[in-house]
Amino acid sequence: MAFENRGGYYEERLIPRSYDLPELPWAAISGRLETITISVLRFDARLEASGLDAGWQSRCDMTEAVRALILDGHLVDVGDLVLHDAGMDVRHPTHELTRAAAALRTRRTALARKAPWPLSIDGLAALRGIGPVKADAARLRTKARPDPDDDAAYPPYANDADPWAAHLAEIDALLDRTDKVLAGETPLPKSRSHLVYDPDQDEAEAEDLWLDVVKRTSHWPAVAAAAVAWNAWLDLNLYTRLPWLGLIMAASILRARGLTSHLLPLAAGFKQSKFRPQGREGAKEKLEGFCQVLEEALVIATKDLDRLILARELMARVTAKTRSNSKLPQLVELFLSRPLVTVPLGAKLLNVTPKAIDLMLAQLGGALPRELTGRTRYRAWGIV
Structure with missing residues (x-):
């Protein structure tokens, strides 16, 4: 049994064993689908x-x-x-x-x-x-035990004359599994609390x-x-x-x-x-x-793209007059790729000093994006 939150209401429901595709009225919805596409x-x-x-x-x-x-x-x-x-x-x-x-x-x-x-x-x-x-x-839930009469189910070293061969092979297999876990190829098994997860849900x-x-x-x-x-x-x-x-x-x-x-x-x-x-x-x-x-x-x-295009045009008028080694164009790209930019953030990502960021912000002048915080200790700007 599972409980699902839809629109603020919890509904008790069972997970079906199969899922039937809905019968859509294609003749009635074809125009709508074409418009959206x-x-x-x-x-x-x-x-x-x-x-x-x-x-x-x-x-x-x-x-x-x-x-x-x-x-x-x-x-x-x-x-x-x-x-x-x-x-x-x-x-x-x-x-x-x-x-x-x-x-x-x-x-x-x-x-x-x-x-x-x-x-x-x-x-x-x-x-x-x-x-x-x-x-x-x-999808493996249980590991089947090998048949004792099946020789192919057991490794060759199991009946070897050297008693250490099997132990060394087990150690090698353990190290190989450990390397796969550390590399992220095999997920670690996690215990699932029944207070959080539904034990009946597969x-x-x-x-x-x-x-x-x-x-x-x-x-x-x-x-x-x-x-x-x-x-x-x-x-x-x-x-x-x-x-x-x-x-x-x-x-x-x-x-x-x-x-x-x-x-x-x-x-x-x-x-x-x-x-x-x-x-x-x-x-x-x-x-x-x-x-x-x-x-x-x-x-x-579309509205967000319009804002970005307008902001880029305004700031491009300023960056067109800068020197070739100026990092002001990189600051403009930072504004175009982040919802919010602060002075410490710009200094870290552009690898410059906070004072250099302050000078570049002043250089933008009227093309500077809107200040979002309005405070003196924590100032942030963004294209909104």
Whole structure:
């Protein structure tokens, strides 16, 4: 038995042994899917042509990590996350901040690897933070004992005349397993508390069902496949302690299908939209809800790109007059890739003194991004 939090209400439900694909009214939704697909393709093309795709994605990842924790009911300041990511915490990291950092690391990992990788068992294992594992090894629950009458089940050294051969071979095998654990190839077994995890929930089976849904919808339109996969993720109650991972996987499906080469801010779109899945919606309503999330995500992404383009044009007028060895263009790139920049942060990342950062900020003049704090001891600027 599993309990799931949807829209603030806990629902008691059973994990199904199989997942049936919904019957979608293709004739009625084809126009809607085509409109959304064209919008995603246009935004992706505009982002690539702007030359700000790397900076936009970096900002998007950080803000998405904060919004993902908001959806889970926790507040994290984006400034704290930026400083924590740079190793410059101004205070001891909280539990919520470490979870936001985990969400940020997951998005970067999903984007750094090739598109189909996040939609595999190894990708799921790595994104949830237990390291890469093989599909067969992840599903082994018990190790069968070898048949005593089967000679092939026992190593040749077991009946060797040298009594030390078997002991030395066992030591070599132990060292080999230890090296694999230290290298991250084999995850350490972790004890799962029944107070936190449901002992009746088989995550490996739920993973197989979800991956099977992704495989069976591989010939569907990309938006419909991502919508069905996200709803299947919610229905199967995958990784209840990582509620934000489902939206990242939906964005990874859009990327794997070639609709976009980036990870769209679906968490921001879900927060802005009015759609809240309750588990009682029909197939068409669920698809329409995901389309609303995707539309809101595109609106937010477009506005952020517009702000970056305008800020770059204003600051480019100043950097065009600087010397060739000036680090002011690097400070501009820092503004374009971070939601927030402080003097110590700029000094560390640009490898200059804080006084040099102060001089460059004064050199920007009216093109300087907005000051966010308004304090004298802790000052930060950002493009908002």
